[in-house]
Amino acid sequence: MSAAFDQIAPHSDGAAPTSTGEAGDFFALLKPRVMFLVVVTALGGMVTAPGSVNPIIGFGALLAIAVGAGASGCLNMWWDADIDALMTRTAGRPIPAGRILASEALAFGLVLSVGSVLVLGLVANLLSAAMLAFTIFFYAVIYSMWLKRTTPQNIVIGGAAGAFPPMIGEAVVTGDFGLTSIVLFAIIFLWTPPHFWALALVKSGDYARAGVPMLPNVAGPAATRRQIVAYSLALAPVAVLPALMGFGGAIYLAVSVTTGLMMIGLSLRVLKVTEGEAAHKAAYQLFGFSILYLFLLFAVLLAENGLGLMWALPKVLG
Template sequence: MSAAFDTHTEGTVAVSTGEARDFFALLKPRVMSLVILTALTGMATAPGSVHPVLAAAALLAIAVGAGASGCLNMWYDADIDALMSRTAKRPIPSGRILRSEALAFGLTLSVGAVLVLGLVANMLAAGLLAFTIFFYAVVYSMWLKRSTPQNIVIGGAAGAFPPMIGEAVVTGHLGWHSLVLFAIIFLWTPPHFWALALVKSGDYARAGIPMMPNVAGPAATRRQIVLYSLLMAPVAVLPALMGFGGLIYLVASVTTGLAMIVLAFRVWRRTEGEPAVKAAYSLFGFSIFYLFLLFAVLLAENGLGLMVSLPKVFG
């Protein structure tokens, strides 16, 4: 692996110019905020309860673990990040943080987060967090991302694990609640990222990343976006049918799921020029709102007592 971002002349020592905000940027705070929400929802929907102090400590450990995996991802991807306009200003390719510093920072946070979660929760939760960090940093970043157009599909599992970790914190085991939440995030990931990839395919081509539009072509990518959206929307309704989502969630999941499908078909139909770019950006932006809304409603219903119960269909 290249050490291009740690180069220095003979007799000198490379020194980082990064500030605290640069190290915080290594943690991918926007991704970390989604992990906090989904993990907290996993805790809230789990059957059982945990002391609030332990829950807060566990959530902090999960957040730090997520940030650590993002940091390790930026450490490994510094070479290709420098080639893409979307990522060139990140702390490592811009030269504010040394690659070696990012590696040490990420590893330290990883070990600390797993140890803390094991102490305040249980070994299953800690083991799942460790596996999530490994999966994102090694399986996805080092292998899948640069080798297969299915990188987002398989690698999406890393972002889907937090609800399972949250349930494990509360119960010490895994159940259908968190598995359904895992499935929602897993099926959401391809249409979310492929919508952006349609617009940024030139960036990915320069970096040599085999994203779906660059390998299978834009038309095939659009069809896949529609397919995954059609699969995701009914799965997202399952929490209401299984009894851990209420009337508010049912309405939110059905209406926004239909909106996701409409936007996906719009991406499929608009294939050229500015309309195609706008359609892809619209789906990408709405998909973020969609996932945040679903988990925020579930959290409000289960954590804030806003549940309006529905007859349980199964589960």
């Protein structure tokens, strides 16, 4: 059980614990970079969906989806505070660093979770709200509380949580979801393992110290490298499907093919370079490029479906 529960209890000397956190610390709990990516992918589901939606509904829906993503991140940080304190990459987060109390983070995350789902249900429809609620539950409970500490396939199964936003976006517009957003779901789902396992290769010592059974610590670095290549090979052709299905254009086709080949090339370099600092550098390069890769795919989809992000928003919202 997470040590986050222990942090909720008052100090043994009877003094009430105090928080030194500022607004920036609470914002950090929301994992803003992840929130941004969620908004981009949800917007991708909205612009590629048939039809349009009222501007107020569209803006409110995007805001609710962003807040729901932030709530998931907050609950994840609350639960993982004990292992975050053991890893160099996460030790400076607000809870393990002592700036935010675990009880405050829990309350903050729960309020945002309920609020985001209610708002989405009110401004959009029940299906999109139910999907957002399930996404929050999946990430906070299924992934964070169960999968992350019990199986090396935690990232594979848990990656579904990060892949749902395009389906939520289409549901906002149509009240349903179809093959278009399912393809976008598949792209994100297949992208997640090579993205996170590249980082896990570099941070395997951190994960071992925290007792998290990431694939490099369980199956070994060699098996992890092979899995990275396998998922990259599966991802590249799936990422081309939007162009083949007609909701991505010529620019998307060119970008998806080019960056897909680059993704495969970097993963093959990770497979080939296995020793010393060069191996860490290769894994870091793949990790960094994978973020750009996914952003470019959805940015081009937004551009082609609305002549740029500033045009895509009015197209989706009105």
